[in-house]
Amino acid sequence: MKVSEKLHKDAKPVWDKICAHPFVVELFQGTLPIEKFKTYILHDYSYLLGAIRNFSIIASRADSADVVREVVEIAHLEATGEFQGYEEMLHTLGYTMDDAMRVEPFPTNLSYRSFLLTTSSLGTSQEALASVLPCFWSYLDIAVDHRDALSKNTNKIYVDWASVYLSGDYRQLVNKLRHLVDSTCEDFPYKRLRTLFLTASRYEYMYWDAAYKQESWPI
Amino acid sequence: MKVSEKLHKDAKPVWDKICAHPFVVELFQGTLPIEKFKTYILHDYSYLLGAIRNFSIIASRADSADVVREVVEIAHLEATGEFQGYEEMLHTLGYTMDDAMRVEPFPTNLSYRSFLLTTSSLGTSQEALASVLPCFWSYLDIAVDHRDALSKNTNKIYVDWASVYLSGDYRQLVNKLRHLVDSTCEDFPYKRLRTLFLTASRYEYMYWDAAYKQESWPI
Amino acid sequence: MKVSEKLHKDAKPVWDKICAHPFVVELFQGTLPIEKFKTYILHDYSYLLGAIRNFSIIASRADSADVVREVVEIAHLEATGEFQGYEEMLHTLGYTMDDAMRVEPFPTNLSYRSFLLTTSSLGTSQEALASVLPCFWSYLDIAVDHRDALSKNTNKIYVDWASVYLSGDYRQLVNKLRHLVDSTCEDFPYKRLRTLFLTASRYEYMYWDAAYKQESWPI
Amino acid sequence: MKVSEKLHKDAKPVWDKICAHPFVVELFQGTLPIEKFKTYILHDYSYLLGAIRNFSIIASRADSADVVREVVEIAHLEATGEFQGYEEMLHTLGYTMDDAMRVEPFPTNLSYRSFLLTTSSLGTSQEALASVLPCFWSYLDIAVDHRDALSKNTNKIYVDWASVYLSGDYRQLVNKLRHLVDSTCEDFPYKRLRTLFLTASRYEYMYWDAAYKQESWPI
Numbered sequence: 001m002k003v004s005e006k007l008h009k010d011a012k013p014v015w016d017k018i019c020a021h022p023f024v025v026e027l028f029q030g031t032l033p034i035e036k037f038k039t040y041i042l043h044d045y046s047y048l049l050g051a052i053r054n055f056s057i058i059a060s061r062a063d064s065a066d067v068v069r070e071v072v073e074i075a076h077l078e079a080t081g082e083f084q085g086y087e088e089m090l091h092t093l094g095y096t097m098d099d100a101m102r103v104e105p106f107p108t109n110l111s112y113r114s115f116l117l118t119t120s121s122l123g124t125s126q127e128a129l130a131s132v133l134p135c136f137w138s139y140l141d142i143a144v145d146h147r148d149a150l151s152k153n154t155n156k157i158y159v160d161w162a163s164v165y166l167s168g169d170y171r172q173l174v175n176k177l178r179h180l181v182d183s184t185c186e187d188f189p190y191k192r193l194r195t196l197f198l199t200a201s202r203y204e205y206m207y208w209d210a211a212y213k214q215e216s217w218p219i
Numbered sequence: 220m221k222v223s224e225k226l227h228k229d230a231k232p233v234w235d236k237i238c239a240h241p242f243v244v245e246l247f248q249g250t251l252p253i254e255k256f257k258t259y260i261l262h263d264y265s266y267l268l269g270a271i272r273n274f275s276i277i278a279s280r281a282d283s284a285d286v287v288r289e290v291v292e293i294a295h296l297e298a299t300g301e302f303q304g305y306e307e308m309l310h311t312l313g314y315t316m317d318d319a320m321r322v323e324p325f326p327t328n329l330s331y332r333s334f335l336l337t338t339s340s341l342g343t344s345q346e347a348l349a350s351v352l353p354c355f356w357s358y359l360d361i362a363v364d365h366r367d368a369l370s371k372n373t374n375k376i377y378v379d380w381a382s383v384y385l386s387g388d389y390r391q392l393v394n395k396l397r398h399l400v401d402s403t404c405e406d407f408p409y410k411r412l413r414t415l416f417l418t419a420s421r422y423e424y425m426y427w428d429a430a431y432k433q434e435s436w437p438i
Numbered sequence: 439m440k441v442s443e444k445l446h447k448d449a450k451p452v453w454d455k456i457c458a459h460p461f462v463v464e465l466f467q468g469t470l471p472i473e474k475f476k477t478y479i480l481h482d483y484s485y486l487l488g489a490i491r492n493f494s495i496i497a498s499r500a501d502s503a504d505v506v507r508e509v510v511e512i513a514h515l516e517a518t519g520e521f522q523g524y525e526e527m528l529h530t531l532g533y534t535m536d537d538a539m540r541v542e543p544f545p546t547n548l549s550y551r552s553f554l555l556t557t558s559s560l561g562t563s564q565e566a567l568a569s570v571l572p573c574f575w576s577y578l579d580i581a582v583d584h585r586d587a588l589s590k591n592t593n594k595i596y597v598d599w600a601s602v603y604l605s606g607d608y609r610q611l612v613n614k615l616r617h618l619v620d621s622t623c624e625d626f627p628y629k630r631l632r633t634l635f636l637t638a639s640r641y642e643y644m645y646w647d648a649a650y651k652q653e654s655w656p657i
Numbered sequence: 658m659k660v661s662e663k664l665h666k667d668a669k670p671v672w673d674k675i676c677a678h679p680f681v682v683e684l685f686q687g688t689l690p691i692e693k694f695k696t697y698i699l700h701d702y703s704y705l706l707g708a709i710r711n712f713s714i715i716a717s718r719a720d721s722a723d724v725v726r727e728v729v730e731i732a733h734l735e736a737t738g739e740f741q742g743y744e745e746m747l748h749t750l751g752y753t754m755d756d757a758m759r760v761e762p763f764p765t766n767l768s769y770r771s772f773l774l775t776t777s778s779l780g781t782s783q784e785a786l787a788s789v790l791p792c793f794w795s796y797l798d799i800a801v802d803h804r805d806a807l808s809k810n811t812n813k814i815y816v817d818w819a820s821v822y823l824s825g826d827y828r829q830l831v832n833k834l835r836h837l838v839d840s841t842c843e844d845f846p847y848k849r850l851r852t853l854f855l856t857a858s859r860y861e862y863m864y865w866d867a868a869y870k871q872e873s874w875p876i
Contacts, residue, residue, distance in 0.1 A: 017438050052506055053341065053498045056513070060494035061779050065487050065539070069517045072490060075497070076514035079507045101503070107425070110418070111330030118333040121340035122272065122718050124781060199329070202436050206326070209437070217421050218428070219236050271725055272717045275732070279713035280560050284706050284758070288736045291709060294716070295733035298726040320722070341499050343562060455876050491779065545863070548856070549768030552775040559778035560710065637767070640874050644764070647875070655859050656866065657674050 003185045004178040007197040014201040023212040028146035030155035040211040045100035050113035057120040058128045108210035112203035126185045130193040134200040222404045223397040226416040233420040242431040247365035249374035259430040264319035269332035276339040277347045327429035331422035345404045349412040353419040441623045442616040445635040452639040461650040466584035468593035478649040483538035488551035495558040496566045546648035550641035564623045568631040572638040660842045661835040664854040671858040680869040685803035687812035697868040702757035707770035714777040715785045765867035769860035783842045787850040791857040
């Protein structure tokens with residue numbers, strides 16, 4: 001079994017709970033209160049910027065030229081296409097980029113992002129790649145799981161948002177990330193990758209939960 | 220007003236809540252359930268190791284030789300005296316270092332630590348120094364605030380633990396950190412330092428709260 | 439005067455010597471022995487890979503989202519177009535990418551590259567940007583200075599190579615880098631930028647010289 | 658054979674040339690012109706500061722708590738005892754610390770230091786440890802090799818300087834570094850360690866040579 005498959009299998013219980021989380025379920029069904037979605041999108045700015053920084057760090061420290069170049073490609077994709085799509089969604093919701101930049105990230109957002117950036121800054125590129133995988137891959141799994149609900153969803157904003165994760169381009173991106181993990185991590189101590197993959201998966205769950213509960217700083 | 224004084228003043232509302240948190244109050248009064256203290260101590264291992272890494276990063280990236288050397292001194296203090304004191308406390312509580320190493324950090328522990336390490340890895344040494352200050356300084360303020368309660372506290376373990384933060388050595392360490400912030404941050408954009416100082420203060424509060432509630436991962 | 443203009447002016451004596459270096463003069467005239475050019479190209483592999491890593495580090499640590507995204511764009515350009523052009527030149531000279539990867543970088547190559555990567559890893563993004571500017575900008579200046587010689591140059595390989603640096607795309611890249619320096623460094627201590635810009639300029643000179651003399655490790 | 662022994666054996670031809678370099682030979686015999694020694698000492702400031710930064714980076718990124726703490730100990734030793742000894746030598750030679758800080762490092766100094774800092778910033782702690790070993794270990798080998806010459810050396814300054822490397826403390830430091838390499842690198846791809854160890858050894862040779870020739874920037 002490939003490393004990414006093992007990781008996926010080991011994190012299954014967590015991912016099942018992610019797929020069943022009310023934010024996710026209601027989003028794909030179209031019943032999620034728009035205010036919750038707006039909060040989620042506004043806060044996604046910090047996460048997206050963090051992801052671009054994160055892939056840049058991974059690129060800078062990868063062993064082989066091939067991995068360096070592939071990860072730069074992903075950083076670039078996040079900094080261009082993904083960023084542009086994000087800006088359009090902001091406008092659809094009546095916000096500007098400045099609104100998003102002014103938002104103070106809620107605790108789980110800052111914490112998850114910091115976990116990823118610490119892993120890439122202090123760990124190896126293998127550990128960093130294993131840590132970013134749950135975010136990308138779980139969004140694909142979520143979309144596939146809720147495909148039926150989505151086909152009956154009449155909330156255009158949610159349908160547009162979710163359809164991205166069912167596109168061939170997105171599947172290709174996830175496959176590229178899985179391949180990066182599989183090709184670089186084969187000889188890497190599995191236990192360390194597993195801990196990081198599980199932790200990132202847990203943060204994914206907590207992120208959805210924080211958005212649903214409109215989490216704020218306790219003081 | 221010096222930078223550290225301004226930061227301290229701006230974070231006062233948060234620090235007041237830290238001083239009034241039940242974990243802190245009960246610890247200094249001697250009424251804190253020992254299980255809560257044990258959890259706190261066991262989890263402190265990851266935090267302490269993170270602090271040593273953090274000061275090492277700050278040292279590596281400080282501008283002047285003097286700051287490099289002073290921060291190495293602090294890293295060394297954490298890695299020797301502080302670490303030894305920690306090990307002794309573990310033994311007093313019936314644990315070994317291996318027990319502490321096996322503990323899976325609770326979310327707020329990992330999150331706070333990651334926030335500090337991300338700040339030092341990606342930010343400037345000024346930003347990193349402003350971020351580590353609340354941890355050290357608030358422990359001093361807490362100890363001073365609860366000095367009377369401590370004098371009536373008959374729980375030897377808690378008294379031994381708390382007395383460290385009233386020692387001259389500890390006050391000197393806090394002063395050294397304040398001086399590092401004051402001497403390097405004068406010309407640094409205050410707003411960025413303030414945000415980081417406040418965020419670290421909030422994490423301090425959340426850390427006490429997590430220990431009190433015996434926080435665990437939701438999944 | 440803008441920061442980049444001041445830096446350019448202060449490094450003029452070094453850049454004049456770069457423009458007058460026999461490797462440069464003979465390359466644009468078409469009289470450079472092909473063996474020297476082959477060495478230069480083969481060794482450029484490490485430098486190019488280092489540049490991709492370097493821009494990735496700068497992107498990861500830049501303050502603003504705009505700078506992060508612009509620098510990722512440059513890293514991507516180096517990892518795609520620039521890399522592809524490099525591979526084609528290798529083939530023109532009868533080499534494969536594997537040949538380039540097997541080459542042991544000569545001392546000045548490793549040293550210059552390490553200087554740039556250390557600056558971006560331990561310094562600020564401003565310092566890192568000021569350090570990478572001489573490489574890109576001096577190639578433009580060289581090409582403009584030797585435009586006449588190039589128009590009479592009949593060595594197709596050299597003409598193809600040099601023409602890139604006279605293209606509108608290349609000028610735009612240099613302008614983008616200058617703009618990044620000008621927009622981020624205005625309030626940064628000039629003296630530190632100047633030292634780094636001068637050091638990078640000196641390494642540029644030493645790099646041409648090392649290629650001309652077919653530098654190797656003394657032991 | 659332990660990793661450090663293999664590395665030592667593979668670098669023997671380079672180390673033999675280091676031991677036979679005129680700077681080294683004349684230093685231990687007492688015939689080295691004092692001006693050359695003065696240059697060497699003045700420039701050592703940047704190298705020493707770089708070493709403190711370097712060990713700090715290694716500490717921050719080491720896998721295990723034990724290695725973190727041992728490397729912090731070494732960083733601290735460099736920042737205190739080693740730094741103090743350096744300052745005393747400066748005074749003996751009629752210089753102040755300010756004189757040393759004002760010196761512009763010669764190319765080989767900056768290059769070697771940058772190579773070490775790039776390795777620790779972008780590589781693993783194993784690679785970084787293998788890279789710093791030649792500096793420390795070769796000084797011990799040099800001192801042992803030239804012990805007889807030293808016993809007849811009447812130049813008090815040189816004798817005082819060289820005796821440090823024959824002390825039990827210094828041997829213990831080298832053994833600690835070797836042990837760190839041996840205990841962390843056993844399962845690490847040897848070829849990558851070998852390349853780094855050899856490169857650092859070559860820079861060691863070039864550093865002595867640069868000091869002997871009073872190297873300066875060509876422009």
